Each structure stands twice: as structure tokens, then as C-alpha cells.
Amino acid sequence: MTTLTISLWDFSWYTRTGPGEPFEDLDRAFAEAVERGYDTVRICAMPYLLFGSGLDTSALTFAPFGRGYGLRTRWHDVRETAVIDGRAHLLALFEAARAHGCRVIVSSWEYQQSPAFLADPSWHEALRAVPAQRRAMALADALAELVGFLAVHGLAERIAFVELHNEVQTTALTEMLSPCESPVLGLRPYLEEAIAAFKARHPGVPVTANYAGVPVGELRGVPGNVDVAVFHPYVYGVLDELVDSFALRDASVPFPQERARLELLRPDAPDLEDWAPEQEWRLAATIVSRREVYVHDWCDPARFDRWLYDRYATYRYGMAEKLRLWIETAADWAAERGLPLVLGEGWVGYTPLHGMFEEGPVGAEICLEAVGHARRVAAWGTVVCSNAAPQHPMWADLDLQRRANTLFTEGR
Template structure:
């Protein structure tokens, strides 16, 4: 296992390849690493597109990533690709690892492929290849691809930059769950598939720590976490007041009619189209992401100030509960990890998914939640943590240098 010096993590996800066009945040990887180190980070967490590069059999020498078209997604987080770019996938992966070595950083190798990564490609080949893999084989195919990726990186003398590998991001919210029976728990039902896949990876790379990670902390189903993980990784998004907004506007429940007129009165900018009229140019790109169309629509067309005000107006009711949920979830995660003598990592968190220009998580309330979370992570002896999922080059929060420096010092030094 990698030496257990702390991991101060910035979440570069799929943006490090999808956002490389002119003026985009990852146009210059060295600059992005310079800025990360200046903010106190020593680790980047990425979707390394393992299946695409080492499992799909597709030609990856000239991958074109492009905006969704019609302005779709440009006011969301993570989907706001503004400029097209073409790159050699494997060469770009090497550039990232080489830059990480130059800047003294490590890489958490993950995959978002069975959630949304393929939606950023200009054609559906990646999406179609992912969907073509039988559901019962997807976890194992990912493991084989990750092993191939490690072979490739090691073959270029860069394996020491790998902190650990994750079979997939947030397994409960992926197309891996299509193997389950209706109503079956994702955490419990996926365990045998994930354990088998981790064994496949470990048979080829027994010295590289491997794991899966979970959205939230599955506190009532911790027995479903594979017994053969090497790292305990959780993403404690507490939502709270944001949950009320999601439920009020039925953003994640297509069985409930969308309250179009209420959204216009309370959240939307003048001139916003109806939900039914807002979609990407190509239908497959919407299908290639797990983010619901309603959520993209509201984030694209809300007035960010109204969105923030909606949350602030109701926050007092949720403040204590959100703080307690964060503390308890992190303590449950730490206890589970300690019982198994596993290192603990909080790879994402804390409030939830907000619009690109919303400042609830960057403002005074969200900043204090970030600092509280980092204090908990230090108190609980976590190996690694984010400052916040939004603390990365592709988000406006990147400009709040002081908050990130402060949080990373709290985690590493206790100050």
C-alpha cells in the first residue's frame, strides 16, 4: 500500500479530459497542478476512463470531447463543457501522471463510466460499448480494464503516483445496478459482483490498493461493503435543506409532475423555456448521464441568487440536523474502517449538487460546513479528504484560495 501520509484531495473527475479546450480549466495540466499545490493539495481524484482506454477496443488516439449543444448544461457543475477538444486518450493519461510526478502529487484512479463519462464524447461509441457489456460482467470488465491501465502506467515508470484505484464511483447510482432484481438493495446486492471484480484486479496487481466507493455512508447496510476492499471510501453528502428543494420541485422523481409554474415563480430566470423543450442536440447524450433532465434544466435556467435565497430562507430548520448527520455519518464510516484496520478516505462531500453559479456551498454557511467536515476527518484519523467536491479547477470555488489553504492545513497540521 502507498505510504500513509495524508491525502489532500481535489476532485478532477472527468473534467481533466473533457475540459481541455482553449481557455478551459485543464488546457494546461501543469498550471492546474501548480494551482492545486498552492492550495495545499497533494492528490487528484480522476475518472481515468479505464474501460474506454483499456477495455473497449475502440480507437482512442483522437477522442473529441464537445459541448452538449444548444447551451445545454452550461450552468451546471461538471457538464459545462464550453470548447471542443481532441486528444489521444492514453497519451493524455500519461501527461497527467507525468505532471503529477513533477508536482509531487498522487492520483486516485477511478471510473465514472457507468454514470456519465461517455456523455462528453462527441459520438456515442463509448456509451454504446459500455451498454453492450452484459450487466453481470460489468464490474469484472472494469477490474480487467483497471489492471490494464496500471500495467500501462507502470510500464512508463509512473505506478508510484497511484494512491489507490477505485473500481467505480458511487456504485449505488450506476448502471452496474442493472444486474439487480427490482427493489433489491444496491449495496447488498452488488457485493458478490464487486468482490469477484476486486479479486480479478488483485490477481494482477496485489500490491496496488483497490476499493469501491459509496454515495453517502450506507449506515444501515455496511455489511454489504465488499470484504476485500483495501480502503474505506465514502462520499457524505448531507443535503438537508437541499433535499427539500429537490423534493419540492420533483427533480429526481419522474413519477411526479414537474411544477413548472412554481419553478417560474420561485427559481427560474425570465425567458426560461419549458422543461419539455430543454434537451441536448443529440438524444443519446442525455441518456448517457445519470443526472436527471429536470435537475439539469433547473440548474441551467435558475437565477442562482434565487436558488441560494430559497436555501438560506429554510436553512435554520435544517442546520442542526445537517451538522449531526455529517458528524454521525463520518463517525460510522470511521468506526467501520477502524474495525477492519483500513485507511479511511472521504473522496467527495458535503452538501450536495448545486448550480454552477450558486454560492450556498462557497458562502459562509457552506464554508463552515467544509471546515467542520475537515475537522471531523482529522479527528477521526482519516487518510484523505476533500475540502469540498466543488474545490477544483472546474468550479468557481477554486478561486477561494484562503478557504482551501486553511482547510488543508487543518487536516494535515491541525491548525
């Protein structure tokens, strides 16, 4: 089985297509990926929007959030308005992949954040209208239609495998579960039913669901009928301390505005309560918290990085061990079931667009360690890092990406 060297293009391949944006020219983006040693891209293929929502997708408008909101974050930094024909753009991506000898991992971020980038709430509302118990099946049906559409155009052979959804346990797929129920364990019957339905229509296309982190202690919740074991080992460590210290993901705790000004923010930063997109509905259409966007938008990236570097020594060993143990655990679970292992995202965590912690010397070392583990456990595929894609500054570091991809494919 040929290895997959994966670049994470997520939803940026359609949200960032305006003038001067990284995906304005898909052919160029693939050429640059191959130059860096990649042979696979992983995308949100917007399956429900294109093949389940019933919406007219012939002129989809993707636009900035307005007021500069999100422009210094990763993934949310849409800078130009773009209008695309959704299905035609999907075909263009697969045609470019074929021209450059690349494969595509077909996924969905729709129950996490993709709809937030459309200029109107129709996509978000269509997804919310699906009863929670039916959402996994609705995605399976839409993905089956998408694969059939690609097959008609002779492009389905470019699919590496299909993911029902990205990081299923952190999505709106879980809304029918009780608050005390484990999302990983509770989702299993719904995911198994949906995967079985997809397999009935496309038995030759590998299908799976993927997980945030490696759910150690709950791996029995992964559906028994997946064809690929896919996990995203973000270890956080020192970044967790920052997230917790500034309550970036816990709205039940007051935001420490003055401490943030003292330790992280630029002098011209507004207060948190004064920072929001022009359209309120967008906040409900993304899982990234308003607080996290605010700190990423208004931090001084050097201060943010220094905060992490100052504390990293305390976490270094633990982060390295967690990464190793998670990858080994995932590999062992996959091997026992005879499944290929893919690390489709991972390493440290969500940092500001211009923060260099994961692009700098510490992050580069973590990338090489992680890719080395992936090679050692004979993973089928891995990323260099989640930030190694055209929409991130790390794309400019050709040497690191080539080194990591060569390490994975050739062991050197």
C-alpha cells in the same frame, strides 16, 4: 501513512481541455492545486474506454452538449470542443503529477456519466453492450491493464489507490439486480470477485469501491476485500427539500413549471419540455436528470441560494449531526477492519454552477466542520469540498482551501 489532501478533478481533466478551459494546461492545474494545499487528485481515468472497449482512442473528441445545454451546471459545462489522444493524455496527467509531487486516485465514472461528453455515442454503446453481470469484472480487467500501462512508463508509483467505480450503488452496475434488492447488498459478490481479479494482477496496488453517502444499516454490503474505506457523505438536508419540492429526480411526479418560474427561474427560461441537448443519446449516458440540468441552467442563482438560505435554519442542526454521525460511523467501520478511511467527495450536494450556497459563509463553515471531523477520526484523506477544483468557482477561494487543508494535515 501520509495524508491525502484531495481535489476532485473527475472527468473534467479530459472533457475541459479546450482553449481557455481549466485543464487546457495540466501542469498549471497541478501547480495551482499545490498552491492551495493539495497533494492528490481524484479522476475518472476512463479505464474501460482506454483499455477495454476496443475503440480507437487516439483522437477522442469531447464537445459541448449543444444549444447551451448544461453550461450553467457543474461538471456538464463543457464549453469548447477538444480532441485528445486518450492514452497520451493519461500519461501527461501522471507525468505532471510526478513533477509536482502529487498522487492520483484512479477511478471511473463510466457507468454514470463520462460517456455523455464524447461527441459520438460509441463509448456509451460499448459500455451498454457489456452484460450487467460482467460489468464490475470488465472494469477490473480494464483497470489492471491501465495500471500495467502506467507501470511500463514508470508512473504507477503515482497511484494512491484504485477505485473499481465511483458510487457503485448508483450506477448501471446494478442493472442485473431485482427492483426490490438493495444495490449495496446485491453488488457485494460481483465487486468482491472483480476486486480479487484486480489484486491477482497487481497485489501491491490498493483497490476498493466507493459509496454514495455512508450506507448506514447496509455496511455489511461493502466488499470484504477492499483495501480502503471510501465514502461520499453528501448530507443534502435543505437541498433535499428543494430537490423534492420541484421533483428534480422523480419523473413520476409532474414537474411544477409555474412554481419553478415563480420561485427559482429567470424570466427568459423556456419550458422544461423545450430544453434538451442536440443529441438525445446524451440524456441516456448521464445519471443527472434532465429536470435537474434544466433548473440549474435556467435558475437565477441568487434566487436558488435564497430559497436554501430561507429554510436553512430548520435543517442546520440535522445536517451538521448527519455529517458528524456519518463520518464517525464510516471511521468506526474502517477501524474495526484495519482500513484507512477516505472521504473522496461530499458535504451538501449538487448545486448550480454559479450558486454560492456551498462557496459562501454557510458552505465554508460546513467545509471546515467536515474537514475537522476527518482530522479528528484520523482519516487518511479528504476533500475540502467536492466543488474545490479547477472547474468550479470555489477554486478562486485560496484562503478557504489552504485553511481547510492545513486543518486536516496539521490540526490548525
